[in-house]
Amino acid sequence: MFDPREKIALFIDGANLYAAAKALGFDIDYRKLLAAFQSRGYLLRAYYYTALVEDQEYSSIRPLIDWLDYNGYKVVTKPAKEFTDSTGRRKIKGNMDIELTIDAMELADTVDHFVVFSGDGDFRSLVEALQRRGRKVSVVSTLATQPPMIADDLRRQADHFIDLKSLKDEIGRDPSERPVSRQAAPVDADVEDDDIDY
Numbered sequence: 001m002f003d004p005r006e007k008i009a010l011f012i013d014g015a016n017l018y019a020a021a022k023a024l025g026f027d028i029d030y031r032k033l034l035a036a037f038q039s040r041g042y043l044l045r046a047y048y049y050t051a052l053v054e055d056q057e058y059s060s061i062r063p064l065i066d067w068l069d070y071n072g073y074k075v076v077t078k079p080a081k082e083f084t085d086s087t088g089r090r091k092i093k094g095n096m097d098i099e100l101t102i103d104a105m106e107l108a109d110t111v112d113h114f115v116v117f118s119g120d121g122d123f124r125s126l127v128e129a130l131q132r133r134g135r136k137v138s139v140v141s142t143l144a145t146q147p148p149m150i151a152d153d154l155r156r157q158a159d160h161f162i163d164l165k166s167l168k169d170e171i172g173r174d175p176s177e178r179p180v181s182r183q184a185a186p187v188d189a190d191v192e193d194d195d196i197d198y
Helices: 014-024 030-038 062-070 097-106 121-132 152-157 164-171
Strands: 007-013 042-052 074-079 081-084 090-093 113-117 136-141 160-163
Touching: 007 014, 007 030, 007 097, 014 042, 014 136, 014 164, 030 042, 030 062, 030 164, 042 062, 042 097, 062 074, 074 097, 097 113, 097 121, 113 121, 121 136, 121 152, 136 152, 136 164, 160 164
Parallel strands: 007 042, 007 113, 042 074, 113 136, 136 160
Antiparallel strands: 081 090
């Protein structure tokens, strides 16, 4: 699946990866995640996308964002939008699909193998566009949850599907280790089924 001569780039949809790992019952150790893919080829870039609530004095995800930024990740953030839904519940939405897609397309001439950490069906068009440019695309999400956290059309479009569950031992945080920062939920990790296109 991975060729050690390949230039690899990781594109992590923070909220989607958090939700998938949480559903599988483990926390991601981002240091181990980086090492896991550095061992598979030449890791050119690792992007992490998340929306931030600007008006909060302290965001629980801020320590994670800062750690990632200093430890080999290119962190891409934008302000989240806050609204009240039809049932009166306060909701926060911060979709990073466009940012991730633009960054991936800008690297299409440089990167050999794109690894997208998301199950969001909206990325099917991105995967197809990268493949048309002769690039290999792997998608990391999970089928082990009910319902599966990956859109069927995204899984079918990808060159390779990697079930996050199969990476648990390699990139999961040891429960006995004290985390570098609390594993905080990215902004739209509180997504409901209607917020994710499966």
